[in-house]
Amino acid sequence: MRQETILVLAEPHDPQLQRLAKKLADVKIVAGNSADTFAQQAANATVLCNWSGSLELFRKVFAMCLKLRWVHSRSAGLDQALFPELILSAVPLTNGSGVFSPSLGEFALGAILYFAKDFRRLIQNQMAQNWEPFDVTMAEGKTVGIVGYGDIGKAVAARARPLGMQVLALKRNAPERGETDPHAEQFFGPAQRIEMISRSDYIVVAAPLTAETRGMIGEAEFAAMKPTAVVINVGRGPVIGEKALVRALSERRIKGAALDVFDHEPLPAGHPFYSLENVLLSPHCADHTPDWLDNATDFFVEQFERYRKGEALWNVVDKKLGY
């Protein structure tokens, strides 16, 4: 069997390194958060895993490696994991897609019901000791349009459909002829997004950040939305034009937004999202279940076993497309 050396870009005291070392006891693992750590081993390393390193470190260490056969990114989003040398190289890149989907599916469903039942109004009335019955809306019968129908988008659909919601799905490539989906009723290409958005009561953004998706939801898209529409972003902040979103929310041209991702994280103090009451603001922790790091480690270990046996890897990324 080939001698494998795994480089892991991570904080030296990250407890997941122990989990990894225990699960892969027979493998040489070198971990650290500076390029110097890897000076001795990089030339012979076969696997590079970016657990929590910066894009800069990732790029630097990648350049030091001569025998890489596989690169893995813990994150599902690759906007911080792609650089020209990696894109051009023949080494396959995989990502953590799938690990985060159930939690983000639940967050999106929770956000739908939060707005349908107006939980914020309930809390405000409770704090004011104000007994004020009001009409709530139903999720049942409403339409959810999913921008980016990958693993996260499907996790949303699988949870919304049983509520009696209609699911519309936007994806880059139309499904193959005869390909069906158990949840989505109709598919749209990127060029048809205005049509899908204008029909949706809830617009869930779950697209990766690429040159093509950056700013994909902007002024024209907000103008096409129903005044009762709610936007939910569980993908990447910049897929939505932030200024256009702030305007639509401030002017109450849409009902609200539930946001787990932002252009700049942490969201700077004084940002309008903090004071807009029609925003449900989650500080990019909707996927932070108590076991998400364990799951991400275990996913890498399973991938490594597939790699070692020469089996096809999961989540091989199209590096040029960026997802």
Next chain:
Amino acid sequence: MRQETILVLAEPHDPQLQRLAKKLADVKIVAGNSADTFAQQAANATVLCNWSGSLELFRKVFAMCLKLRWVHSRSAGLDQALFPELILSAVPLTNGSGVFSPSLGEFALGAILYFAKDFRRLIQNQMAQNWEPFDVTMAEGKTVGIVGYGDIGKAVAARARPLGMQVLALKRNAPERGETDPHAEQFFGPAQRIEMISRSDYIVVAAPLTAETRGMIGEAEFAAMKPTAVVINVGRGPVIGEKALVRALSERRIKGAALDVFDHEPLPAGHPFYSLENVLLSPHCADHTPDWLDNATDFFVEQFERYRKGEALWNVVDKKLGY
């Protein structure tokens, strides 16, 4: 065809009376909120519908009727619709069960996700301009125990199961041998409620208020709950011992409660539920969708058509059991 006269206990200007008159144009309908209104017609009335009358008025008008063949209550809960003469009479009583179930199913699911994702903490941090990522929990894999597995309970189960939750169900009568349920994994009788409650992460109370269910969830039941348990009441307030609930919440022996029903409504000013931050307080409007009154009227009209054709009525109540 027999000449039918329907008495409707309702406010004289209730707009639903117009909807009813339009849908049943060929039927004599007498409506009002005082017994005098019905003095002329009661003796010959065949149908009595309690739309929004008090228990006192209901009882008084019932006593004036000599030829009743059917009594209907708009509400699903009958604790305000039962009195000895009605219980003892041979006239069938039906209720509005079913009309409210989808909205209450959605509220319960929303409440589960509200606590799993800690929406209140998100709102508090947002208001304080505090970016503080924290761990959220998953609904997936958790257990929901449903106390009262009727139409509302089933509506909760049908929405929780697709999230990957385990559903336990408590009902008065065990299911018939061979009877299966698409959502509930295990059934419990009232005597086994401690066992079911101790296994549940979410306890949804959807039981009618009867002599048997009053105070059914009290000190012993709260003592059996997990410290992370959340109680959700979409049935009737007094099924839960209110003092025991306030104590469990104040002492943080359970995680929280989502309450749509109370011992006294409106909830009196200064009540502890207003100030407990682990309570999601809904002023008995979780079923107030914009069309709930239309739906309740249409249900009565459909029932009336069945009645007139001599077909079996839906929702015939066991008046002695009280549901």
